[in-house]
Amino acid sequence: MLKIAAYHSPTTLIEAAALLAEDGRTAIAGGTDLLVNPRYMVGVREVVDIRRLGLNYIRVENGWLYIGAGATMRTVAQRVELQGLANGILARGAAVCGSPNIRNMATLAGNIASALPSADTPPALLALDAEVVLVGMRGERVVPLDSFFVGPAKSVRERDLIRELRIPLAGSNALRGGFYKIGRTAEDISMVNAAATLKIQDGKISMARLVLGAVAPVPLRVSRAEEALVGQAATEETFQRVAEIVRDEVRPITDHRATAEYRRRISAVATVRALRQAAGLATPGEEWQHA
Ligand SMILES: Cc1cc2nc3c(=O)[nH]c(=O)nc-3n(C[C@H](O)[C@H](O)[C@H](O)COP(=O)(O)OP(=O)(O)OC[C@H]3O[C@@H](n4cnc5c(N)ncnc54)[C@H](O)[C@@H]3O)c2cc1C
Structure with a gap:
């Protein structure tokens, strides 16, 4: 179990990005990976909770489907917008992520941030041409998921926060x-x-x-x-x-x-x-x- 020396609960993205810029701090969302996975036991001393940042949304706007970093696997599995997209492949990936208890806590963004090659949602997101919206001290950047992962548990994210994932809807009816x-x-x-x-x-x-x-x-x-x-x-x-x-x-x-x-x-x-x-x-x- 992770031993935590300090817990931060920012309410703005600017505050969160500033907190995460410091060594020894990491974001926590559902905690289903962070709190139990031995690879975090070294180096992580303080956690920055992202759950008060207002990122708990799934919405369709201007031809994109946006999934905020607070959206849990349970929500992703159940939302009609996702069940109707390409036979619901992303909803299906989310629906088989661990047990019901895990899915109630685990977030889609946490699954991507962990960057594990065995994770259940990256294949569907990649097949849907998803993009990752990152926020950090240098501002915002958008990375196609195709170029996000660089190795086991490694990505181009560095200290940035995943604000949301977005999926293009143009042509998705077919x-x-x-x-x-x-x-x-x-x-x-x-x-x-x-x-x-x-x-x-x-x-x-x-x-x-x-x-x-x-x-x-x-x-x-x-x-x-x-x-x-x-x-x-x-x-x-x-x-x-x-x-x-x-x-x-x-x-x-x-x-x-x-x-x-x-x-x-x-x-x-x-x-x-x-x-x-x-x-x-x-x-x-x-x-x-x-x-
Ligand atoms: C019993 C058990 C069964 C599991 N089964 C499965 C399974 O079947 N399939 C599967 O794919 N996974 C599984 N997992 C792994 C885990 O549940 C998922 O990877 C989950 O999606 C992680 O999300 P989380 O919100 O809990 O992330 P957390 O544990 O909170 O964080 C995980 C990592 O992501 C980072 N992070 C989280 N959110 C953000 C953000 N918004 N921006 C930047 N960094 C962030 C954290 O700093 C940390 O490095 C299982 C885990 C357990 C304990």
Whole structure:
């Protein structure tokens, strides 16, 4: 358990950014990672609570969907705006993040800030072309999520606060999505997860995003697979072919959850199931999680 020497509860972003500029301080949102994960035990002495900053919102405005840093996994899983976006892939990712107790506290922004390759929501957010809005002493900057993660538990965030995540909605009516998580139990971190978005015109795929989690140092967008999907018929045969590309491209590790070889094999399974969902070909019983 983290030993905390001081607790700060700012009410403005300027105050929060100034507090976080000091060494030994870190943001706390739900605390579900920060308070229990051993990697924070060294170096973190003071916490800066972000829950009084007024960031507990999800709203649609000017063609974007904004998710404030205070929004919990439970809220993200339940909101209609997210359930209706690309077959609800982000809502589905949030709905399988830990147990109900965890989802009541854990935030979407905390899941991104932790930058763990096995996290459940980055693949869906990447497949939706999300961006991260950061605030710090140098002001505000917007980073495409595609260039946010740089390694396990490492991102370009530095000391900045994630104020919100935003998803472009232009053309999203035509976007179909799929998400599939494979874990040891229903409440465990993923051994592998996969998210896909497709646009399909006259039976042929005109746009594809395919992102896998827990198979590389960062959530992995499999560009070779995306290229192989475009122009092809949205069929089982195409998806099986693409799954072989994914199997070649992933760079998993062996840890206490799974061996690298097992992860490589199930990355193909998760890929096919996410793509089938996106194409409307999923069969009952292979909805969105396997434990
Ligand atoms: C039992 C258990 C099960 C879990 N299961 C899953 C799972 O199935 N899938 C999964 O993906 N994760 C899982 N997790 C991990 C964790 O719940 C998630 O990563 C969660 O989304 C973290 O959010 P939080 O608000 O609790 O973050 P916190 O714990 O408060 O913070 C985590 C990190 O993010 C930083 N941070 C938080 N908010 C911000 C912000 N707005 N700006 C800048 N930095 C910020 C903190 O400084 C800290 O470094 C599990 C954890 C536990 C304890």
